[in-house]
Amino acid sequence: MAEGDRERWNAKHEAAWNRSPEPPDDFVLRSLARFPDPHGASALDLACGAGRHALDLARRGYLVEAWDVSPVALELLRKRATAKGLLLATRELDLATGAPLDFRRKPFQLVIAVDFLERALFADFQKLVAPGGHLVFATFTVDRPGDQPSERYCLARGELAAGLPGFETLATREADGRAGLFARRSA
Numbered sequence: 001m002a003e004g005d006r007e008r009w010n011a012k013h014e015a016a017w018n019r020s021p022e023p024p025d026d027f028v029l030r031s032l033a034r035f036p037d038p039h040g041a042s043a044l045d046l047a048c049g050a051g052r053h054a055l056d057l058a059r060r061g062y063l064v065e066a067w068d069v070s071p072v073a074l075e076l077l078r079k080r081a082t083a084k085g086l087l088l089a090t091r092e093l094d095l096a097t098g099a100p101l102d103f104r105r106k107p108f109q110l111v112i113a114v115d116f117l118e119r120a121l122f123a124d125f126q127k128l129v130a131p132g133g134h135l136v137f138a139t140f141t142v143d144r145p146g147d148q149p150s151e152r153y154c155l156a157r158g159e160l161a162a163g164l165p166g167f168e169t170l171a172t173r174e175a176d177g178r179a180g181l182f183a184r185r186s187a
């Protein structure tokens with residue numbers, strides 16, 4: 001990612017510093033409802049931003065790691081977690097280098113990625129999610145209202161309907177300019 005993009009994201013997160021976190025995405029909430037007792041399961045929030053999902057996952061009892069390129073987002077997330085008495089780990093990294101992730105730790109039982117589209121990462125999902133673990137992915141499609149995010153960061157119509165290699169699709173949804181995929185990594 002270009003340095004200017006990181007600065008742009010830092011500025012956006014800075015502007016949100018004194019705002020309340022947005023509620024989690026509906027498709028994510030519906031998918032998580034399938035796991036009533038996740039206590040101690042590992043979860044990764046990719047491109048977590050200020051952590052509306054990471055915080056929700058930690059509150060549910062997941063052991064959460066949250067990754068983002070913006071140090072400001074991660075600082076805000078840690079501040080919010082501390083205020084709520086929640087524990088989670090953060091990691092600053094650029095997910096858009098195009099190179100496969102250097103991934104040396106145990107894969108996660110749950111990975112979520114919301115409102116962040118980097119198709120080169122689709123191949124990494126298989127390394128990030130443990131066999132039998134789950135992936136929840138949701139973002140905008142080209143049918144979003146308005147022109148944000150720009151089209152290259154939007155899914156094509158029907159793009160998630162085909163699922164992802166190495167995953168069994170449990171649910172997909174496409175409506176109102178958004179699409180979601182809930183899938184289980186093949187064992």
Ligand SMILES: C[S@@+](CC[C@H](N)C(=O)[O-])C[C@H]1O[C@@H](n2cnc3c(N)ncnc32)[C@H](O)[C@@H]1O
Binds near residue numbers: 049050068
């Ligand atoms: C629209 S926000 C979504 C944040 C969060 N997933 C949510 O649903 O609230 C996109 C996030 O992606 C992060 N981001 C953008 N480019 C990135 C990159 N190359 N690597 C890692 N994170 C990135 C931004 O800092 C921002 O927090």
